[in-house]
Amino acid sequence: MYQDWEELEAACMRCEKCGLCAGRRNVVFGVGNRRAKVMFVGEGPGEHEDLQGEPFVGRGGQLLDKMLAAVDLDRKSNVYIANIVKCRPPQNRDPLPGEQEACIGWLRNQFALVRPRVLVCLGRVAATRLMDPNIKITKQHGNFVEKSGVLMMATLHPAALLRNPGQKPAAFEDFLKLRETIDQLGCDVAKDQAE
Numbered sequence: 001m002y003q004d005w006e007e008l009e010a011a012c013m014r015c016e017k018c019g020l021c022a023g024r025r026n027v028v029f030g031v032g033n034r035r036a037k038v039m040f041v042g043e044g045p046g047e048h049e050d051l052q053g054e055p056f057v058g059r060g061g062q063l064l065d066k067m068l069a070a071v072d073l074d075r076k077s078n079v080y081i082a083n084i085v086k087c088r089p090p091q092n093r094d095p096l097p098g099e100q101e102a103c104i105g106w107l108r109n110q111f112a113l114v115r116p117r118v119l120v121c122l123g124r125v126a127a128t129r130l131m132d133p134n135i136k137i138t139k140q141h142g143n144f145v146e147k148s149g150v151l152m153m154a155t156l157h158p159a160a161l162l163r164n165p166g167q168k169p170a171a172f173e174d175f176l177k178l179r180e181t182i183d184q185l186g187c188d189v190a191k192d193q194a195e
């Protein structure tokens, strides 16, 4: 476990723990405030993320930014965003269990350094990996559960919302609940500043 962000990021950038390293253009480490009280976890980089080295910068990412903005959250100031796997799976397939296993230590180290109060899983892959292997996200999205001292919630993946725009209002409800929960915890995220 690295205690220092620069060392952690440098080691992650050199990672060759699974086969995904062979096809990557960039390792997509994470973005945002490293002391954020709210952390988001997606599944893995897509094409745009692989090219730019930043999570959620494609169409799904633009939608995520809009939903964040609607509840006064912003990747530049008061949230931290990372993925289960840091390198793009070919053809955007789900990361394999072995790839997730190889990569999850980086996320655990990020989580240990950020120490968020609330963690939001974006989509099934993150929710099954971090919350409950049997979670049914279509039914259980928006429900907060406490795990290891952190409030966790799963919401629908932005890419799923682009495929099924009819689900956007339900996802928006999840973001409103997230905002309520942040306020109930007394987290003054408005004062957070990116480092």
Ligand code: URA
Pocket: 042, 043, 044, 045, 046, 049, 054, 055, 056, 057, 060, 083, 122, 159
């Ligand atoms: N989908 C994800 O799960 N993560 C990203 O960074 C981009 C798309």
